[in-house]
Each structure stands twice: as C-alpha cells, then as structure tokens.
Amino acid sequence: MANRLFAATALLLSSAGLAQSPAPLNPGPLKRDEIVVVGVKLADLKADLERCEAGGCSVREDVIATVRYAEAQFRNGQYHDARRVLGRSVSRTRAGADGDPFAVAELQTARATVAWHYGDQREALRATAEASRLLDRHAPQSANALMARMRMIAAQAHNFGTLHTMDRLRVLADDARASGQPVVAMRADLGRANMLYRLRREKEALAVLDSVVANTATHGDGLRKAAQILRLRLTVKDGGSDAVEALIGSLGDDLKRGGPVLLWAPRMPEPDGAPAMDSIAPRTGDSRSGGGTPLRWVDIGFTVEPDGRVSDVEVLRGSPRAVWAAPLLKTIAQRRYTPAADPGDMEGRQRVERYTLTADFIIPGQSLIRQRGGRTRFEQMDLTVAPPKPTTAPTVPS
Incomplete structure (x- = not known):
C-alpha cells in the first residue's frame, strides 16, 4: 500500500x-x-x-x-x-x-x-x-525544494486567487531551469498553462504547452504526454459529446499507452450547504473538532473501460448514509479517459478516489473559538495503487 x-x-x-x-x-x-x-x-x-x-x-x-x-x-x-x-x-x-x-x-x-x-x-x-x-x-536548487515552493504557491492560491499564483509559477519555472531541474520547470509550466486557459488567454496557454512538448528533458515523457493531451483538451470548450469524440479520435497510440489519462470531466458539483447536510447524515468520526459543519468522507471506486468510458462507479466505504456523495458518483460516471491502445490492457483502470466533505475553519461572530464553519467544499485524493511492474528475465546474448 x-x-x-x-x-x-x-x-x-x-x-x-x-x-x-x-x-x-x-x-x-x-x-x-x-x-x-x-x-x-x-x-x-x-x-x-x-x-x-x-x-x-x-x-x-x-x-x-x-x-x-x-x-x-x-x-x-x-x-x-x-x-x-x-x-x-x-x-x-x-x-x-x-x-x-x-x-x-x-x-x-x-x-x-x-x-x-x-x-x-x-x-x-x-x-x-x-x-x-x-x-x-x-x-535551494534541489528538485525537492522547488517542488515544495510549488506546493506553497498552490496553497496560497486557495486563499489569494490565481493571478498572483500564475506569475509566481512563471518565476519558479525560470528558477528551475536555471538550477538544472527541467522536469520541475515543465510541471510549473503545465500549471501555468492551465491557469492561462481558465483566464481565457488561450494563445498564451498554447504557447506554453508547445514549449513543454518540445522539451527533451530526461524523465519528461509523462509531462510531454500530459502537455499534448492538455493541448487537445483546450479544443473541447463546452464538453459537448461531438467535441469529446473528436478529441478521442485524434489521439495516436503513443498517447494511449501507459494507463488512462483524464481527457474530459464535467465541472465538480458544489456541495450542499452545511445545514442541509446535517439533516441527511449524522456527524461522524470527528466529534472533537467543533463547529457546525461535520466532516464526512467516502472512497469511490470505478473502472475505466478500454474505450475510455467509466463504469461501475460505487461508494466502497465511508461515513454512514453517504447521500451527500450522490452528485460525485454522477460526475465521475461522465468522465472520459484516454482509451487503451490494446483493448486487453487494463493497467491502472481500476481506480479509487477519496472525497472529503469539509470546510475551512473560521471564528464565528461573538466567539473566540475557531470552528469548521466556512463554505463547504470537496477535497479529493487519488488512492489508486499502481500495480507492480513485472520483472523480466535478463536477456542472454546469442
């Protein structure tokens, strides 16, 4: 595990x-x-x-x-x-x-x-x-330090928005290149391209993605593939079925190998307000945290079929009476992933994701105690365990 x-x-x-x-x-x-x-x-x-x-x-x-x-x-x-x-x-x-x-x-x-x-x-x-x-x-010039900076940028974006974050990612990518860490620079550029697109600056986003695809850094194959797929995804603006099918039809076998990659997903649902959630599920597992918003979680399992569609979406375990997770199941079922180059290849296609219904801590009026009571949100984590790589016998020269 x-x-x-x-x-x-x-x-x-x-x-x-x-x-x-x-x-x-x-x-x-x-x-x-x-x-x-x-x-x-x-x-x-x-x-x-x-x-x-x-x-x-x-x-x-x-x-x-x-x-x-x-x-x-x-x-x-x-x-x-x-x-x-x-x-x-x-x-x-x-x-x-x-x-x-x-x-x-x-x-x-x-x-x-x-x-x-x-x-x-x-x-x-x-x-x-x-x-x-x-x-x-x-x-300071190690990949670990640079990635730690990237996590800090992402954490601050949670509170301060994307405009400041995007500029800091550009600086981080430049610093990573100067430090001889091109893979970290590629990661930062991917994040910046995604933000540029969300700000409707499509031409700039495509230019950044092209630079990632053209990067020949060792160990960068997965990131180059991600950039190619993200570039294709930018053409699917409204998530219409025809556009998604055209995107899938444009994929070459090189982009279909190595396990499924998410191509398109509907927007994540907004959780219901805390008072409504209290009426359908008891507070579980966190009675000591205080606050009016309970903490709930589920593990959702699903299968990515060889054609890239999702099936068998279900709650594997979690807090009692997980009625609140129903919109998540519906959203996951609509995703489309890269199809398999070989229809019999199921590597990485049995997946598990953790979703937590939570909220930020605040200090409510007329109180001095921090409580979980801000706007409810979903936190997501991929729990899929990568299958062990098969070992092969050494080749004997003839």
Missing part, C-alpha cells in the same frame, strides 16, 4: 527525475520503497510509532513510522487522530530537522495534506511553508 499522503501533494516524488539531492546532503530524500506498507497490522504500525515516541528512533525512522500509522488512520476516516499523530512527530523531530531536512519536509507535506482534508487551512499553510523554508535553507 503505497503512501498517498505524499503522493497527493503536488507530486513530490512521482517522477524519477525528482528523487535527487545535492551530493553533500546525506541522507537524501525519502524513496518510495521507504514508505510502503504491505499487509502490516495496525497494531504493528502502532508499536513502531510507540518506539519512536519513546525516543528509540532516528529522525528518518520517526517520519516513516509516523506516516505509515497516520496513513492507516486517514484511510479509516480518523482525520483528527492522524492530524494529532503527525503534529506530535513534527514536535519530536524539530530539533533534528537540520540533520535530515528531506525527511522532515516530507512529514510536513503529509501534515499539510491531512490538514486540507480536515479543513484547517491555517495549519495546512503553516506546514507547507515550514517544508519549503527547511528545504530552501539546505538545498
């Missing part, structure tokens, strides 16, 4: 080209195989964490044990408990952060992810900023 608290936050280590650090820093960034749990009992994860809480772990061991246990809690809908476990580890590892900045930055990233779902935007911003400051202090 690959850890998704890290994977869902701006793709920190999702590309092989981003797992690098300057040679003088040791140990380096956490690797995927350091945060994988396979068939481990919750009691065993808790025992590992308790050993670290007793002071028997290095900083890196503490981070790994904490995130494993917090992920298990998060998956079970225990957001408050996961948040508390991560916060205690932040306190324990703060004194040793300079000795292993990459590990502690990952811990802060996980903390921010849980905080966004929990609704505490202040905690999310603080954790994201701490990760960025730590990496900037120790390895």
